[in-house]
Amino acid sequence: MGKSQNRASFDPDAVETRRVWLGAYVMAVNASMALRRPLLCRWHPYMDECIEILQTSPDAEPSDRNLIHWAKLTHIAEEIAFQFSMDDPSSNLTLNDTKVQYALKGFEKQMDEWRREVRTEEYTPILQHSECIISIFMHEIAMHTEHNIDDFRTPFNSDFKTDVKFDRATAAQIDALTTCLTSIHTCLDCILSIESEIVVNLPTHLYARSAYAFIALLKLFSAVSSDNGLERVFSLADLKVEEYFDRIINHLKVS
Structure with missing residues (x-):
């Protein structure tokens, strides 16, 4: 019963959901960079959707612009780690x-x-x-x-x-x-x-x-x-x- 209610209240397209997802991505990639471990969270089209929604939604916060900058910068770091094999001695x-x-x-x-x-x-x-x-x-x-x-x-x-x-x-x-x-x-x-x-x-x-x-x-x-x-x-x-x-x-x- 409780699980059904939680599942029903979860909106994958909500601004809050997109914000949390981008934040989790930033944290995951930065941890991978520091520890030189394989990336567990890669950039994919959903991330681009998150950025677009945070840029255009009337429910977006002014601070979301900063989150977008962090996410885009982290995306570059992800590509560097992959291209230069930073997790493979x-x-x-x-x-x-x-x-x-x-x-x-x-x-x-x-x-x-x-x-x-x-x-x-x-x-x-x-x-x-x-x-x-x-x-x-x-x-x-x-x-x-x-x-x-x-x-x-x-x-x-x-x-x-x-x-x-x-x-x-x-x-x-x-x-x-x-x-x-x-x-x-x-x-x-x-x-x-x-x-x-x-x-x-x-x-x-x-x-x-x-x-x-x-x-x-x-x-x-x-x-x-x-x-x-x-x-x-x-x-x-x-x-x-x-x-x-x-x-x-x-x-x-x-x-």
């Missing part, structure tokens, strides 16, 4: 592969298109932080050694593989690493720009994402510090590792 993908370079350029274009859809007042530090995390996720393949995705998987550790050589670093590698470093710094700047009373109340996954940015920065630091050729591309001063560690720690202490 046995893959042998590298940025030396022309197909990978083309795919990376395609994702960069998608990110630019996504950014143009976001209004200035909607581009909050939290949304920009997520954009930067996706950018790091996209470009980290330039730091992979034997597709060592576990170096970037939670829980993090300092046992990095640093035997990758950059004696003949290609323009694609240098561009990707430069973009990755810029995204890392911008990501951390976003956290620093948030008022201390708000930072302390941020969801835990945002701290985990910030830790991922630090891991990527330490990965670069390890590579630049080693005799593998990358020191000819970056200097340790460019990375600003100690500066960001100190600033983030002090910011959180104040909180």
